[in-house]
Amino acid sequence: MSLVRVEHVFKDYRLGEQTVHALHDITWSIDAGVFLAISGPSGSGKTTLLNLIGCIDKPSSGKIYINEEDVSEKSPNELADLRSRSIGFVFQTFNLLPVLSAAENVEYPLLRRAEISSEERKQRVDYFLEIVGLAKFADHRPNQLSGGQRQRVAIARALAIKPAIVLADEPTANLDKATGREILSLMKQINRHLKTTFIFSTHDQKVIDRADRLVQMEDGCITAFGVRNETDKTWNLARVRPVADSENE
Ligand code: ADP
Ligand code: MG
Numbered sequence: 001m002s003l004v005r006v007e008h009v010f011k012d013y014r015l016g017e018q019t020v021h022a023l024h025d026i027t028w029s030i031d032a033g034v035f036l037a038i039s040g041p042s043g044s045g046k047t048t049l050l051n052l053i054g055c056i057d058k059p060s061s062g063k064i065y066i067n068e069e070d071v072s073e074k075s076p077n078e079l080a081d082l083r084s085r086s087i088g089f090v091f092q093t094f095n096l097l098p099v100l101s102a103a104e105n106v107e108y109p110l111l112r113r114a115e116i117s118s119e120e121r122k123q124r125v126d127y128f129l130e131i132v133g134l135a136k137f138a139d140h141r142p143n144q145l146s147g148g149q150r151q152r153v154a155i156a157r158a159l160a161i162k163p164a165i166v167l168a169d170e171p172t173a174n175l176d177k178a179t180g181r182e183i184l185s186l187m188k189q190i191n192r193h194l195k196t197t198f199i200f201s202t203h204d205q206k207v208i209d210r211a212d213r214l215v216q217m218e219d220g221c222i223t224a225f226g227v228r229n230e231t232d233k234t235w236n237l238a239r240v241r242p243v244a245d246s247e248n249e
Contacts, residue, residue, distance in 0.1 A: 001068055002029035003164060003197055004053055009062030011048050011220075022048040024220040026062070030199065030213075032164070035191045037208045038201040040217030046201035047169055049217070053199065054087050054167045055079045067164070084112050088158025090168035090200075094150040096142040096157075102149075103129065103138040106156045113161070128156035132186060148179035155186065159196065168200035172207055184210045209233075 011023040023045045030036065038046045051057040052064055055071050064071050066086065071079065089095075096105045106125045110116050116124075129135050132152035142150050151171060158166045168187070172180030184207055191198050202208060214226030214235060226235040 002065070003032040003067065004030040004199075005063075005065040005068070006049075006053070007063040007065070009052060009059045009064065011045075011052065011057075012060045022220055023052070023059070026220075026222055028215065028222060028225075030197070032197055033191075033195050034197055034199075034213045035188060035211050036197075036199045036213040036215065037211035038199065038215045038217060039203060039208050040201075040223075041203060044217040045220040046217055048220075050167050050169050050199065050201060053165070054089060055083055080112075084109060084161060086161075086164045088161060088163035088166040088196075090151070090154050090158050090166060090171045092170040092173045094142070094147075094154045094174070096150055096153055098142050101139050101141055102134060102145065102153045102156075105142070105153055106160050109157060109161050124160050124162075125156075128159045129153075131159070131190065132156045146179075147175050148182060151175060151179075151183050152186065155183070155190070159190065159194070163196065165197045165199060168198065170201050170203075172202065172204065177206070180204070180207065 006026050006028045009023055009026040013020040013022055026049065038049065040046055048057070052059055058072065066082065071082065074082065097108065100108065103125050106128055107121050110121045110124065126135070129138055132155050134149060134152050134156065137145060137149060142153070145153065171187070172183055175183060187198055187200070188210060190196055208214060212228045214228070215222055216224040216226070222240050224237045224239045226237045228235055
């Protein structure tokens with residue numbers, strides 16, 4: 001069973017008089033437990049695809065299944081509920097709430113889960129801040145933290161709901177190289193130990209090379225699927241049809 005299945009998904013945006021074809025006939029499935037990179041130049045559709053998988057936005061046509069459940073049929077409330085239980089988000093610009101402490105930011109997504117007691121919320125906050133190495137910074141506000149520390153808080157916040165999937169849109173793009181590598185290592189450790197599935201977008205080759213699965217995108221299409229060879233660490237790439245073939249409409 002696939003964790004995520006995308007079938008013939010198209011996404012168009014209306015921009016004034018124009019229509020932007022952001023995604024063109026994407027078909028793809030993702031197994032649970034992978035550490036997967038979506039690579040491609042700016043404008044290739046990475047964020048759009050992550051937003052669809054994350055149920056933040058809906059496809060113009062096509063189907064998306066999460067745990068074999070069709071999410072295209074769900075109401076906004078049902079989607080919010082699904083997100084709050086199953087999907088953690090990490091963003092390029094961290095997106096922490098500036099007036100809340102690190103601990104309160106991590107707790108925040110748990111507040112809409114009525115079944116989680118305040119005691120359990122506190123346990124989860126402590127546990128995940130510890131995992132990201134920030135137990136001592138629980139009371140600090142985002143502006144008292146470095147970029148790398150802010151991204152660690154964001155990762156703890158994503159994990160606090162115990163999601164099936166963490167979606168990270170260019171999580172290292174606003175960090176210096178060394179900090180970006182640390183964040184990737186942290187995500188990888190969590191992937192190994194907690195078995196959380198990570199899907200992250202990037203155009204940094206160093207970040208791509210930390211992944212164990214790869215999807216390459218260009219002009220709204222998937223151009224290759226990659227599986228990393230565990231012994232010599234090279235990529236086995238299966239190319240999909242050339243981009244030009246997809247432009248006959
Ligand atoms: P990436 O994340 O790979 O840079 P995006 O998914 O952000 O790519 O964008 C894919 C295409 O869709 C681009 O041409 C972009 O300009 C367009 N696009 C993205 N979001 C919107 C939007 N809200 N309205 C109109 N066009 C958009
Ligand atoms: Mg993007």
